[in-house]
């Protein structure tokens with residue numbers, strides 16, 4: 416697979432000086448299937464951007480192109496103005512961290528150890544230093560542990576530090592994935608369906624956590640199918656359909672766009688029906704019922720007695 420940079424080597428529309436991520440002309444083909452086609456997207460510092468779309472729209476493939484897991488067939492991805500290499504550890508080192516749709520933790524390591532693993536791109540201690548366990552190494556180790564504990568407090572997992580990751584409830588495993596991603600001190604965090612399988616309470620807690628992450632200066636790009644979560648959280652939302660970007664804009668613009676409604680949302684997003692809507696439905700049903708009765712009275716069915 417080759418990487419073509421020339422035709423699409425421009426910045427995404429709207430990208431400016433405060434842009435952290437600038438992906439332009441990203442195309443990913445798997446044999447005859449084009450999973451992502453000419454997608455441009457930028458994320459600004461301090462922004463929470465949502466990426467939505469039907470199943471198979473190419474959202475995760477696009478994430479994989481951003482994080483160096485895939486080498487896009489065409490296109491360029493820049494982080495703070497620098498073109499990213501197609502190696503995931505180098506992308507993490509550059510400042511982009513991610514979580515996965517299917518949780519990927521070290522199941523038999525403790526909560527604290529999982530976060531410490533996430534720190535490795537930010538520690539400079541080499542193999543010799545580690546083997547000798549000299550004062551420099553021990554100091555670096557202490558600092559890493561302090562930072563990891565800060566993150567466990569930040570995500571509310573401090574009391575679970577010695578628990579094995581596999582013994583955590585599902586919602587806490589998702590939090591731990593986020594804590595581990597934050598351990599690399601990213602400027603941009605990519606979350607792939609962070610609330611999948613969560614209870615309503617866990618989803619609300621995740622929303623609070625994402626807002627707190629932004630507050631601390633990390634921009635967030637999030638894939639999610641939970642529209643309430645997306646539209647209540649994001650500053651902007653981009654919609655992928657069949658590998659192409661259909662629209663990008665504020666939650667209000669996107670949720671009222673007829674193409675998005677037709678291709679994805681199905682009906683305008685209004686949250687759960689409220690009492691007013693329920694009353695309208697009851698009135699309409701009563702009306703239909705009355706009409707039917709009138710119809711029956713004026714046109715008696717065969718066999719009806721006068």
Ligand SMILES: Nc1ncnc2c1ncn2[C@@H]1O[C@H](COP(=O)(O)OP(=O)(O)OP(=O)(O)O)[C@@H](O)[C@H]1O
Nearest residue numbers: 445448450468469470471472473474475476477516
């Ligand atoms: N490694 C791969 N090899 C071949 N085809 C792939 C590969 N990864 C993804 N695809 C295909 O690319 C298309 C986009 O898949 P992708 O997983 O990116 O969609 P998605 O929007 O993330 O879907 P979902 O919301 O269901 O997770 C699908 O048709 C999928 O089958």
